[in-house]
Amino acid sequence: MKRTNTFDVIPQSDEDEELLRRLLDASAALWNEINYERREHYADPDRDVWEISEHRGRYGGTLGASTVQQIERKNREAWKSFFALQKKGEANGKPGFWGNSENGRDLRTYIRNTSYSVEWGEYSRLEILVGQDLKDEYGLGHRERLRLEVRGDPSWTEYEKQGRLELFWDENAQTFRAFQPVTIDTSRLAHPLADETAALDIGANNLVACTTTTGTQLLYEGRDLFEQFRETTREIARLQSKLREGRYSSNRIRRLYDRRTKHRDHAQDALARDLIERLYDEGVSTVYVGALTGILDIHWSVEANAKTHNFWAFRQFIDRLACTAEEYGMGVEVRSEAWTSQECPECGDHEETIRHEDTLTCSCGFEGHADLTASETFLRRQTDVSRPMARPVRFEWDDHDWSGKPHPHESPKEVRTNPQVASVGR
Numbered sequence: 001m002k003r004t005n006t007f008d009v010i011p012q013s014d015e016d017e018e019l020l021r022r023l024l025d026a027s028a029a030l031w032n033e034i035n036y037e038r039r040e041h042y043a044d045p046d047r048d049v050w051e052i053s054e055h056r057g058r059y060g061g062t063l064g065a066s067t068v069q070q071i072e073r074k075n076r077e078a079w080k081s082f083f084a085l086q087k088k089g090e091a092n093g094k095p096g097f098w099g100n101s102e103n104g105r106d107l108r109t110y111i112r113n114t115s116y117s118v119e120w121g122e123y124s125r126l127e128i129l130v131g132q133d134l135k136d137e138y139g140l141g142h143r144e145r146l147r148l149e150v151r152g153d154p155s156w157t158e159y160e161k162q163g164r165l166e167l168f169w170d171e172n173a174q175t176f177r178a179f180q181p182v183t184i185d186t187s188r189l190a191h192p193l194a195d196e197t198a199a200l201d202i203g204a205n206n207l208v209a210c211t212t213t214t215g216t217q218l219l220y221e222g223r224d225l226f227e228q229f230r231e232t233t234r235e236i237a238r239l240q241s242k243l244r245e246g247r248y249s250s251n252r253i254r255r256l257y258d259r260r261t262k263h264r265d266h267a268q269d270a271l272a273r274d275l276i277e278r279l280y281d282e283g284v285s286t287v288y289v290g291a292l293t294g295i296l297d298i299h300w301s302v303e304a305n306a307k308t309h310n311f312w313a314f315r316q317f318i319d320r321l322a323c324t325a326e327e328y329g330m331g332v333e334v335r336s337e338a339w340t341s342q343e344c345p346e347c348g349d350h351e352e353t354i355r356h357e358d359t360l361t362c363s364c365g366f367e368g369h370a371d372l373t374a375s376e377t378f379l380r381r382q383t384d385v386s387r388p389m390a391r392p393v394r395f396e397w398d399d400h401d402w403s404g405k406p407h408p409h410e411s412p413k414e415v416r417t418n419p420q421v422a423s424v425g426r
Contacts (some may be wrong), residue, residue, distance in 0.1 A: 001184045001326060002163075007152030009167065009176040019138050019146060020176065024169060026062040027071055027109035028056055028098040033359040034075045035095055042094065049079060060242060061133030063109070068322035069108040103251060107169035113162050118144075119178065124150035126178065128167070147261040148176075156182050172259050191329040194283025199379035201290050202314060202370050203336065205358070208246055209269060209371035211379045214282045217372050218275065225267055225397050229311045255283055264311065267397050272320045274395070274402045280328045286326060288382045289318060290337030290374075335382065342376040 010016035032050055041047035056068045063071070078095040085091040099105035115129040127145040135144065163181030170177045201209040207222035236256050243250065279287065337365040342350040344362035352363040358368035372392055379385055395402045 001189070002362075003156050003159075003182055003184055003323070003327075005154035005177055005178075005180040005182060006150075007124075007150050007154055007180070008173075009178050010151055011176070012147065012149055012285050015138060016148065019130065019134060020036060020148070021062065021107060021169070023128075023132065023146075024104055024107035024109050024167070026059060027067065028107060029069050029103035030059045030063070031075060032097045032105070035078075035097055036274065038075070038079055039094055044291065050076070060129040060131055064129045064131045066112040066114065066115045066129065067131075069111060070112050074110050086238075086280065093387065101323075109166060109167050110302070111165040113164055115174075117337070117351040118162070120150075120154070126150050134411060138201055140402065143239055150178075153355050154180075156184055157189075159183055160185050169256045171255055172262065176296065189329060190280065192283065192285035193280065195285050196283045196288050196289065197383045198279050198282070198284045199288045199290070199375050199381065199382060199386040201375040202312070202317075203339065203371045203374075204312070205341065206371045207312070208275065208276065211375040211385075211389070212279065212280075212284055213379070213383060213385055213387065213389050214284075215387040215389050216278075216282055217375070217389055218390055219369070219394045220271055220275070220402060221371060221394060221396050225264075226311050229260060229264060232256055232263075236260075262400075263314065265316075268313070268317050268320055270397075270401050272317065272324045274331065276321065276324045280330065285330055287320070287321070287330060289332060289334045290378050291334050291391050316349060337374065337378045340377040340381070343377050344372075344379055345373055 009020075025291045033055065037052050038049050039050065051140045052072070055072070056065050059068050067380055075095065082091055082093075082095055095422060111128055117127050119125050126148045128148070130140070130146050132142075134140070135142070140146065143416075153224060153417035162184040163183070166179040168177060169175075198210055198212040205221070205223050205226075206219055207225070208218070208220040210218040210220075235411070236253055239256070240248070240249065241251050276287075317333060318332065325332050339350045341355065341360070342353050342366060344350065344353050344360075344366050345368070346364060346366045347364040350363060351363070354361050355370050358370055360373050361367045361369065369392070375390065376385070
């Protein structure tokens with residue numbers, strides 16, 4: 001099973017930071033040269049996009065031959081992905097450049113799994129290979145590597161194999177950061193405590209509504225999170241409107257896009273982790289997720305479209321959820337949830353029901369929380385549910401986690417929903 005450790009990388013001196021920046025800058029320059037050459041070949045029907053110049057002679061002394069090879073390989077992978085998407089009619093542009101020398105390059109590199117080592121402990125550290133020219137200039141021994149401090153709380157410190165390290169400068173966080181792919185021995189993973197089932201309703205305003213066969217209901221709200229996403233989108237649009245003719249982006253716009261994506265991804269990662277851990281404690285072994293296919297046909301609006309496709313990133317979230325569930329021996333299955341958000345749990349009708357914001361009402365007299373009702377209806381379609389439901393628990397995002405820890409002088413973020421509304425007809 002493959003997973004990724006993420007951690008901050010801290011140079012131990014100004015000299016080490018200067019060396020690291022030069023290494024990353026040279027990697028970006030190399031990427032740009034390779035990419036420019038391939039774009040030129042792509043535009044020429046008589047040239048082969050895969051045939052490029054030999055770059056080790058000019059960059060090997062700075063990066064080391066193995067890192068030059070990894071940059072070339074990474075660029076090749078990017079072009080293969082482009083051609084694969086082009087074949088499907090989904091390509092949205094050729095592989096791009098990592099900035100430029102005038103406006104600043106994107107400081108990034110890729111290091112072969114045998115060209116770095118990580119030691120975890122009280123004083124964790126990362127050692128990476130650099131080219132002999134840099135070693136001579138900065139006084140490193142012939143066999144010595146650049147030693148950097150590691151900060152963070154990686155999930156996987158014991159693994160069978162480490163993959164290619166991605167090391168880059170995070171402009172938003174103003175720190176160097178690393179992604180380390182690792183292969184995990186699955187025999188060390190947890191196993192479900194029981195054979196219970198959970199069903200998830202993915203929504204626009206409430207990100208996830210969950211019902212389990214143990215009688216637990218969980219609700220993860222998303223309005224505040226989406227509003228932050230939308231505010232950043234408005235600012236991006238405002239800045240784009242001020243660009244001079246012929247320009248489509250700027251460093252500031254790129255940073256805003258990056259910040260918006262990372263903020264969303266962080267919340268989704270934390271949601272997947274928090275939810276799966278809670279379901280594991282409930283003894284859940286299988287999680288059913290309602291597919292979003294057709295949701296816009298029923299509830300189309302500009303805002304719903306933005307939430308469903310731009311903000312929510314449904315497939316990305318399901319992949320995160322499945323990866324996290326795998327760590328606990330749980331399975332995730334995506335199934336149709338057609339009409340669950342309109343179906344009355346008491347009379348089964350979906351034509352006479354009315355949904356207003358978070359409330360679903362029916363002419364038969366039923367009134368309940370729409371998304372929680374949908375998740376319970378979805379669950380009943382997958383399995384028998386005989387237990388009564390407990391009072392649902394609602395979670396709000398506080399920019400760090402969904403754990404229920406309150407901000408100072410504020411009420412807890414984990415609160416019980418209003419039983420008058422949350423009750424789904426019992």
